[in-house]
Amino acid sequence: MGIKQIYKKERLDPGILSILINPYYFIKKNLIAGLRRNSDYVHGIALDFGCGNRGYKDLFATKVNVGLDIKKSGHNHSSENIDIYYDGKRIPFRNESFDSIISIEVFEHVFNLEHILDELNRVLKPGGNILISTPFIWEEHEQPFDFARYTGFGMQHLLETHGFSVINIQKSCGFIETIFQIWNSYVYKKLFCRSKLLQLISIPLLVFPSNLIGTLLAFILPKSKDLYLNLIVVAKKNSSIPSRR
Numbered sequence: 001m002g003i004k005q006i007y008k009k010e011r012l013d014p015g016i017l018s019i020l021i022n023p024y025y026f027i028k029k030n031l032i033a034g035l036r037r038n039s040d041y042v043h044g045i046a047l048d049f050g051c052g053n054r055g056y057k058d059l060f061a062t063k064v065n066v067g068l069d070i071k072k073s074g075h076n077h078s079s080e081n082i083d084i085y086y087d088g089k090r091i092p093f094r095n096e097s098f099d100s101i102i103s104i105e106v107f108e109h110v111f112n113l114e115h116i117l118d119e120l121n122r123v124l125k126p127g128g129n130i131l132i133s134t135p136f137i138w139e140e141h142e143q144p145f146d147f148a149r150y151t152g153f154g155m156q157h158l159l160e161t162h163g164f165s166v167i168n169i170q171k172s173c174g175f176i177e178t179i180f181q182i183w184n185s186y187v188y189k190k191l192f193c194r195s196k197l198l199q200l201i202s203i204p205l206l207v208f209p210s211n212l213i214g215t216l217l218a219f220i221l222p223k224s225k226d227l228y229l230n231l232i233v234v235a236k237k238n239s240s241i242p243s244r245r
Contacts, residue, residue, distance in 0.1 A: 019211045020204050023188035026181040026214065027229050030172040031133060034232040035059050035104070041129040041167070041234050044099025049091075049120065050106030053080045060102065072145075088112070091119045098123055101130040105230075107155075108134055111147045117162035126239040130164065133232045136171075137178055139185060155233055164235040172230035174223055180214030181229060 014022055014029040022028065035056060042060040051057075051067030067083045068091065086092055089112070101124055110116050120130060134155070140146045150158075152169045159166055173181065187206055 019215065020208045022211070023184045023203065023207050024181070025184070025207070025211045026173055026177040027138075030177070031105075031230055031232070032056075032059070034170055034172050034230070035131070035133065037170075038131055038168075038232060038234050042100040042102055042131055045097070046100040046102060047091075047093070047098045047120075047123065049101055049103040050109065051080075051082060056102070056104050062100065066098075089115070089119075091116075091123050093123045095122050096125045099125055099128050101128070102132075103130070104133050105135065107132060107150065108138075108148050109142060109145050113148070114158065114162065117158060117164075121163040121237055124237045126237055128237050129167070130235050130237070131233070132235070133172070133230050135230050136228055137182065138229065139182070150231060152231055152233075155231055159233070159235045163238050165238055167234040167236055169234075170232045171225040171228040172232055173228050174218060174225050175227045176218040176221055177214055178227050178229050180210055180217075184210050 013032055014025055018025050018029065036059055039060050042062060044062065045064045046060065046062040046066070048054060048057065048065055048067045051069050054065075054067055057065055067081060068086055069080070069082045070088050071085050072088065084092060101120055103120075107113055124130065132155070134150055136149055136151065138149075152171065156166050156169060184207060187210070188203075191206070
């Protein structure tokens with residue numbers, strides 16, 4: 001595996017080396033760990049809602065994984081492996097088509113989320129699970145299609161009023177890690193030069209100390225999750241509530 005491949009892997013799925021070179025070490029490490037902890041809830045025929053480049057697909061042992069996205073978004077889909085595009089209003093599948101649904105870092109980009117929750121409920125089989133992650137603290141991104149941030153209480157209320165029962169809600173990253181991750185993102189985006197070669201040299205010099213200090217302080221100092229980066233939510237479709245049409 002070449003240097004570029006190693007660098008790309010550590011950016012997407014952080015290992016030990018990632019603490020040296022990954023400016024998104026905290027958010028990626030904790031998000032992927034949280035998704036893995038809940039991966040057993042995803043099975044059978046699964047819908048990946050807002051799939052993008054499907055970077056998390058391999059975390060789930062699904063029989064079939066269908067990628068759905070919208071053409072009008074904040075980034076270019078040309079290099080992404082999307083199965084079906086939809087119009088942002090109606091998900092183009094029959095009622096009760098899927099055993100599971102995943103939606104990773106998508107809900108903040110959905111302006112009409114209550115309507116889309118009805119649609120997700122409609123295409124999910126009774127008793128089927130939905131696994132969601134969405135940011136709580138993060139910079140605006142994919143502008144102008146960044147519409148919202150959700151607390152655990154808000155997300156639970158939305159799901160429960162649209163035909164789901166919440167199984168668990170987890171907060172990804174604590175107070176200290178969140179602060180260091182936001183700092184890393186600022187440094188990476190605003191202070192690093194455009195040259196890829198100079199980035200490879202400068203990233204370890206700036207990112208590694210921040211990742212290391214943040215990790216040590218998060219271990220030593222009192223824990224708090226009043227400030228966090230992401231929510232990871234698992235909910236089940238209520239069997240007693242008919243699919244909305």
